[in-house]
Amino acid sequence: MTSPNKIAAALLAGVVTSLTGAAAQAADCKIGISMSTLNAPYYAAQEAAVRDEGKKLGCDVLSSDGQRDMNKQISDIEDMVARKVSLLLVNPQDPEGLVPAVNAASAAGIKVVVIDADLNPKANFVTHVQSSNVENGELVGRWLAKTLGGKPATVAIISGNQGNPGGENRRMGVVRGYVEGQLAGSGVAKLNIVAQGWGGWTSEGGVSAMEDIITAHPDVNVVIGENDSMVLGARRALEAAHKLDGVLLLAAADGQKEALALIKEGKYGATGLNDPDLIGRTGVEIGMKSVKGELPAEFPKHYLIKPEVISKENVDRYYRPDSVF
Structure with a gap:
């Protein structure tokens, strides 16, 4: 059809x-x-x-x-x-x-x-x-599941603002794609989300949200953002705290050029096209x-x-x- x-x-x-x-x-x-x-x-x-x-x-x-x-x-x-x-x-x-x-x-x-x-x-x-938002999120989630290949992930999510339907669709799309990707690969799904921060869609907000997350959960090794700007901010916070090594960064959207430049260098995982x-x-x-x-x-x-x-x-x-x- x-x-x-x-x-x-x-x-x-x-x-x-x-x-x-x-x-x-x-x-x-x-x-x-x-x-x-x-x-x-x-x-x-x-x-x-x-x-x-x-x-x-x-x-x-x-x-x-x-x-x-x-x-x-x-x-x-x-x-x-x-x-x-x-x-x-x-x-x-x-x-x-x-x-x-x-x-x-x-x-x-x-x-x-x-x-x-x-x-x-x-x-x-x-x-x-x-x-x-949903389909982009699902594709990013499936990419994450394939990239991790069954390795354990301690996940932090950085969201835009509470009650935003687009943001909710983005993060839930990633979650769904990640779970479906795991099931397709091994028949087992494990999802360990330890924190959700609110970044207000900005890079500065991403810095602040990630600083709080690092304090409470220093073992986070995957950061999923609802847009690239917040994840770019989160990256700055991780770098400043000397916690960037071994952390996989990805966003449900947008395809911001700074994020794409980091993807080219292998310093950022993936993002959705928006x-x-x-x-x-x-x-x-x-x-x-x-x-x-x-x-x-x-x-x-x-x-x-x-x-x-x-x-x-x-x-x-x-x-x-x-x-x-």
Whole structure:
């Protein structure tokens, strides 16, 4: 049976027209992007991709930084509506709190595409473009099980923030993939998670979380993070404490260039593919087709980028030292 994502890809490919040929309509082309934050390389890269793609189409691009404040992001979206954007891309701070603002934008005739972070699917938007947190996590978990080959692991998990559904999907995807990988290899699964720290999605947060974990559990030999930034911070903490040797580092996402550089050097295990550039540009492409009435009615409300685990075996396909992220 063909997967909904493959159907979506086929539908999208089947209706491809030259969007750059829309320059004649540039005067009416206004794209808004509401980011939950720009205070991280990942989000900055995503915003830059949307801005670049919009400008390639000859569109005006309006951008806002929610500064991790849901009320500010709601105000930002209301401002985009007042400025009459035709397409609005939203990376939401909160999966429930942004629903009324998104519904109001759609009611005003604006095509809304959600990118990356989760929003309640009951909200009125065209589609949600993101990487598959669960599938990426599972691939990373299976990689871990294969790499360890039955060797015992004392695991610490570094999570973003409590109650975040994307973070939960990432870590539980890794756990599931790790257990399934062990069962496939030996028919026995052993999982010893001794700590969970909260890093707030930042490198500095990863440092702080790992420092606490080292104090309570100095024997940790596997660190799993919900993104690369926190694991890179954890690595700094381990190095400062002279505990880095023998610790395997991996993340459920994102493919940050600093992590990929370490993977190339054999100093970092693996990460999941969560390309902010690809997500942002795909959101613009789908959104503009919706604006122009070229998106098929059957197009799914959830569009997933193909999952991938990035390790030393394939890192050269993804490492771009000059990228924003």
